[in-house]
Amino acid sequence: MSEDLEAAAELFKALSSASRLRLLTILAEAPATVSKLAEASGLSQPLVSQHLRTLRAGGLVSVHREGREARYELADLHVAHIVADAVKHALELR
Template sequence: MDTEPGLTSAAELFKVLGNASRLALLRIIGDESPTVGSLVEATGMSQPLVSQHLRTLRQAGLVIATRSGKEICYRVADLHVTHVIADAIAHVHEPVDHDDTIHHVAHD
């Protein structure tokens, strides 16, 4: 079914991004280089849950972990990801004109 190169990989990316907690973590990480502790504090999630989400994001290649003394800091691996998230959030806040959508579909 992957008729265009990259569709399967893009679907896997969206699967990882399809979790509000991971999106929240990526938004915070995109603005700074936080530690797990600061992510726990910022989100109110438990430390094990934050660590689990970070592991998923690392495995997907979306964040990079770097050691800073005794702590590990996280940064977004690719700024395209922050743009995709920002665009998705902007999209859901746009007003939807259902009549206009139907009109375009009927005439295209």
């Protein structure tokens, strides 16, 4: 059980940034490149890339190369549900 809790704690660490949650919300709509994510989120491309590295390391997003471009997408629908549930819960606490 301790290993399971450690894995869950690592997941929550990856989700602990509002910017990363914003990126996941955008990706829940459709896969996107770093430049499209930067445009949609208002974050700089280097910052988006940094957050995507964290999200990839946490298994929350995957990347598919298309020529010179990399297209990011949610690893699975559970990710979108986790983010939506967390946002809903946070709004209920207000």
